[in-house]
Amino acid sequence: MAKYELPKLPYAYNALEPHIDAQTMEIHHTKHHQAYTNGLNTALESLSAELQNMELTKLLASLDKVPENVKGAVNFHGGGYDNHTLFWNNMKPNGGREPGGSVADAIKSSFGGFAQFKEKFSKDTGAIQGSGWGWLAYNPQSKKVEFTTMPNQTSPRTKGLVPLLGLDVWEHAYYLKYQNKRPDYIAAWWNVVNWDEVDKRLSKAK
Numbered sequence: 285m286a287k288y289e290l291p292k293l294p295y296a297y298n299a300l301e302p303h304i305d306a307q308t309m310e311i312h313h314t315k316h317h318q319a320y321t322n323g324l325n326t327a328l329e330s331l332s333a334e335l336q337n338m339e340l341t342k343l344l345a346s347l348d349k350v351p352e353n354v355k356g357a358v359n360f361h362g363g364g365y366d367n368h369t370l371f372w373n374n375m376k377p378n379g380g381r382e383p384g385g386s387v388a389d390a391i392k393s394s395f396g397g398f399a400q401f402k403e404k405f406s407k408d409t410g411a412i413q414g415s416g417w418g419w420l421a422y423n424p425q426s427k428k429v430e431f432t433t434m435p436n437q438t439s440p441r442t443k444g445l446v447p448l449l450g451l452d453v454w455e456h457a458y459y460l461k462y463q464n465k466r467p468d469y470i471a472a473w474w475n476v477v478n479w480d481e482v483d484k485r486l487s488k489a490k
C-alpha cells in the first residue's frame with residue numbers, strides 16, 4: 285500500500301522563471317520529490333499500524349517512537365516528503381516583496397525587522413555545509429518565530445518547531461542554472477516567496 289503520493293505543483297514548471305528555471309523545477313519535483321515519496325512509503329511498510337496511520341507531521345515530531353532500524357529512513361524520506369511539499373507551496377509566481385500583518389509583526393519581534401531577518405536567513409542558509417535547508421519556524425514553547433538551519437532532509441518538526449518558510453539549498457535545487465553560485469540562487473528566490481502561505485501556516489501554528 286503506497287500511502288503517500290507525489291503532490292501536484294500548484295503552478296507550472298516554468299512559472300517561477302527567471303528566478304528558478306523550468307528544467308530544475310521539473311527534475312526536482314518528478315525525480316527528487318518522487319524519490320522521497322517512494323522512500324517514505326517503503327519505510328512505512330515496516331512500522332506498526334499506529335505509526336503508519338499517524339499524520340506525517342506528527343510522526344516527524346515523534347521519531348523517538350520509531351524503531352532504530354527505520355528511524356533514519358523516516359527522518360530522511362519523511363522529512364524530504366514534507367519539506368518539499370512545504371517548499372512548492374511557499375513559493376509562487378510574482379511573489380516576494382515583504383510580508384504584512386502577523387508575519388511582519390512576528391519577524392520584527394524576533395529579528396528587529398524584515399531587513400535583518402532577510403540578511404540572517406540568506407547568510408546562514410548560504411553557509412550550510414553540504415546539503416540542507418534554511419527555515420523560518422514557529423516555536424510553540426517561546427511562542428515566537430525563529431530561524432534555523434537543518435542538515436540534509438531532517439525536518440524542523442524533529443525538534444518541536446513548526447516550519448513556516450523553507451529554502452532548499454541542496455545542489456539539485458539550483459545547480460543547472462546557478463552552478464556553484466548558491467548566494468545568487470538565494471537572492472533570486474526571495475522574488476518567489478509566497479508570504480500569504482507563510483501567514484496561513486503561522487496562524488495555524490499559533
Ligand code: MN3
Binds near residue numbers: 312316368454456
Ligand atoms: Mn530538494
